[in-house]
Amino acid sequence: MAYIDGYLIPIPSDRREAYREKADQAAAIFKKHGATRIVECWGDDVPDGKLTDFKLSVKLEPGESVVFSWVEWPSKDVRESTKEAIFEEMRAVMGDEPMLFDGKRMIFGGFDVILDTGPSPS
Numbered sequence: 149m150a151y152i153d154g155y156l157i158p159i160p161s162d163r164r165e166a167y168r169e170k171a172d173q174a175a176a177i178f179k180k181h182g183a184t185r186i187v188e189c190w191g192d193d194v195p196d197g198k199l200t201d202f203k204l205s206v207k208l209e210p211g212e213s214v215v216f217s218w219v220e221w222p223s224k225d226v227r228e229s230t231k232e233a234i235f236e237e238m239r240a241v242m243g244d245e246p247m248l249f250d251g252k253r254m255i256f257g258g259f260d261v262i263l264d265t266g267p268s269p270s
Contacts, residue, residue, distance in 0.1 A: 206255060
């Protein structure tokens, strides 16, 4: 079954299009190295929680939005075997450009899929 890398990222709200462009560049690299799907979602209806929420998880600051994204891999083995090549290519393509977000506040992790009802209709 598929393997998922998931991310929560705080992005300056006025940098939405710049982020989308960088995400598009990164998606091409991930796909080249075996990813089957990349999804980037801009927070639109992100409520405040009582104990925790998406905003608190990334210490969202005024003027920022939460991005929820994931990369789907055919397997964890494919993801692991291409990780270094992806990072090298990302460094080559992106160069020394500053990141559009504070990487210390990004949340990420790898997940085994335990249920998948199939692709949604577009």
